[in-house]
Amino acid sequence: MANEILTEISEKIQKGKTKDIKALVPKALEAGIPAAEILNEGLLDGMNIIGIKFKNNEVFVPEVLIAARAMKAGTDILKPYLVSDQVSAKGKVVLGTVRGDFHDIGKNLVKMMMEGHGLEVIDLGVDVEPAAFVKAAKENGADVIACSALLTTTMAEMKNVVDLCKEEGIRDQVKIMIGGAPITEAYKLEVGADVYTSDAASAAEAAAALFA
């Protein structure tokens, strides 16, 4: 019974069926399935599968968005139970698009996918100063700083973020992830960041792997 409901939740997430999720999650709770299990084996399982399909270009942004919306509806219902069960996020990520750059679609997908892997994401938005990344990381005790840049004119800001982390003495405590249109593995090495991935699903997998 428990397995069936969880499989159904995962499938409805993959299809982005918010209404069904809103009905199924309370049903699962009523059936006595622990909130953490509903989260991991239902909601997040569905999001993981969507992530894999996104990486393989089998589904695209709309399918990810409706899945993420359904997941949010599910986690909103679960939140009070997760708090009382003391289930916390697997890790914290500070995310933003770098200074001078206003592109945010890719960054938003990275956020959704990371949340789909059970990570807490503090989204600083676009046009983010290096100091704001570092400040947010310190204040929130974040484990990861993730920077998005879509322009060759703004990608150099990533080096500024890395340098400022060193200056402020937090470089050893945070992993720095970078991505976006002009970014490559070679550029990651050049600026001294830790992780580069070409798409949002791989970004979330890589971030989650840091906490495994």
Added chain:
Amino acid sequence: MKWTNKQYVDLMTYNHPERPMFSELFGPIIGLADEWRSQGATDDMLAMKAFAFDYVPYYNLGNLDAIHRPKEIVLENTDVRYVGIDHFGRKVRMDKRTSTIPLPETFPVETMDDWIKIKHMFAYDPCRISEDEITKAKLLQDQGVLIKSEILGGFDILRELMGEENCCIAFYEDPELVEDILHTISETNIKVLSQISEKITIDQLSVHEDMAGKTAPMIGPNLVSEFIVPYYLQSWEIVKNAGTKLFCQDSDGNMNPVIDAFIQGGINIFYPCEPAGGMDIVALRKKYGHRIAFRGGIDKHIIRRTKEEIKRELLYKMQPCMTEGGIVFGLDHRIPNGTSLENYIYYIRTAREILGLPPFEECAPSWGRMAF
């Protein structure tokens, strides 16, 4: 060299073109002129003219865009920042140091009611095309100017009105709204293009989508086939039946997963074919043969690297299967910052040599943007 419309159409339809076409499609990115000036660029170089680029002059016939738009309101305008309310009533902002296109932060359409309020901007109106304009276009066409009409992008206009995220969701949660928007625009396209096609065969139908990122298009082949292809075909059939041969789509990023779907919609020129987005014109030529043509295709990032890498890219992209036609060779977008003038000149020299064109110094200065 200045090309004629006929030469361009022959090139893009593989109809025994006289020679390859080598162009700079967009020009330099913001800020590059200052870098080049300090490296000794002449005025002609800064104006792109010095490099004897090939181009075809063009003229846009008919207005298929939104009309009767409210005036823009400027809220803040400094040396570095622009904030305003644009002609769709969207709040926009721009950092002038990195952009020339403002970024919308709010969008006018969330529901059918919102759309109905602005629908009139997309309806047919006699001011969209006039007999005088058609007569003028005919004269220009006879003089070798390429005549094109441009329909709104099926994805692009939804994004402009609703924002990326809402429009993506609307395909699933409010398909009637998506259909109503595309249907309204299509009706207008049909009326205007029919009026045009009775009198003149336009050389190219164009559409701007810019709908892809580094690894994928924003929407996949299923939604393209369901919503965008029928919208394209309604316009394409009209001009095609009147003899138009070219239908060109502008989209950055990785369009590979949706190329087949768009071919079904009539597209036969893809541009700018961004290599950093996984587009490889040689692989596409091998896969699609003469069914499709390209503009662009040369990696703008390579010209910031070493001369060996530049040469390797050019030898690969300009191999014999590519020089037989069906392509305007050029960088896949604006020349990036950090490209040294020396590298850029090396790029031009090497490309012209491979293509068998005389050195640019021996040719008359020429450049025209080829972003159409």
